[in-house]
Amino acid sequence: MEFLINLVLLLFLSAVTVAIIGVRNLFAVVVLGGAYSFLMATLLIAMDAVDVGMTEAAVGAGVSTVLLLSALHLTKTDEAPARHSNVLPIALSVLTGLVLVYGTWDLPRYGDSDTPMNTHVGAEYLERSIPETTVPNVVTSVLASYRGYDTLGETAVIFTAGIGVLMLLKGRRRREDEKEEDRS
Amino acid sequence: MTMFTVAALALLVSLGLVLVRVIKGPTIFDRVIAGNSVGTLSVLLLAVIGYVFGRPEFIDLAITYALLNVIGTIAVLKFFRYGDLGASEDEAGS
Structure with missing residues (x-):
């Protein structure tokens, strides 16, 4: 299924x-x-x-x-209709796709239990995360609890970037408003 | 086959039918409504998949999807009405 x-x-x-x-x-x-x-x-x-x-x-x-x-x-x-022939872009895309498929040959099979990610620390997280954090999803418990400071830092960076973009847009809009007032 | 398996199969079939409408069109409104239906059917499929796989926790995610679907559709419709996402209600009257 x-x-x-x-x-x-x-x-x-x-x-x-x-x-x-x-x-x-x-x-x-x-x-x-x-x-x-x-x-x-x-x-x-x-x-x-x-x-x-x-x-x-x-x-x-x-x-x-x-x-x-x-x-x-x-x-x-x-x-707009394409001005150049599409052959080169298509060939490049197919080539990139083939290279990526070739890259997946070295990946372990989906759900394989003998890979480093399942034999290294993964088992310990699976065992300890639910009693320690009581978060039902193990990935979420790692992101939000064990690596909580890391995630907090990432969130702070994205928040700062958002504030920066908003300030830039706001400054531009205010200048446009002032121009309109000068004209009237 | 359990009830949930049958429901999941039925949802996949209807998802296929709706996708035909998204891809073929012919008008943009067909596409907008069909695109919204794809979101709705994904929400239902997620909720049902949770029971098929024996983990009904997926329902929380399905609810979040439903909220996101509303935002996308409102953005599309506002673009259609005003031709601009930044338009406010006062400008709409003029």
Whole structure:
């Protein structure tokens, strides 16, 4: 059953990807991108990567849709026909894909119990995290409890970046307002 | 086959049907509604998958998904109405 769900979701993903390449209307591409993110997040959670799945849903389906739509406001909604031949980009993409597939040959098989990640400290975390932290998800307990200071630092960096961007945008808007007042 | 397995299969089939509408269009409104339905069906699928795999904790995540889906759809519809995400309600009247 798990295999079937993963297989069907992957097939849907490839269908949406082909559609994104083929569609010329950029607004449709944004909607397709949102659908892609939701399918991808569902697949990630079905494969037990809950934290990655949540990030994909929040960033891919939530923020990216909004950002792409804002960008679409500044440009035309239809993609211009390509001026050059598509052969070179397609060949490069296929080549990159092949290299990535070649890279997966050295990865351990999905769910293999003999890999370093399962024989090193993983077992100890699995044993200790629930009695020590009472967090039901082990990955979350590592991120938010054992590496709590690390995560706090990351959050502080992202928060500071957000404040910086907001201040830059605010300063620009105020200057535009002042210009309009001078004119009137 | 349990009830939840059948429900998961039915949801996968309907997800496929909705995806056909997202991909084929033909109008943008078809795509927006179908894209929203993909989000809704993903939420349902997640909730059902939790029971199929024997871990109903996934329901929390499904609820969060539902919230994100609303944000995306509101952004798309606001873009359609005003052509700009920064538009406020006062400007809409003029």
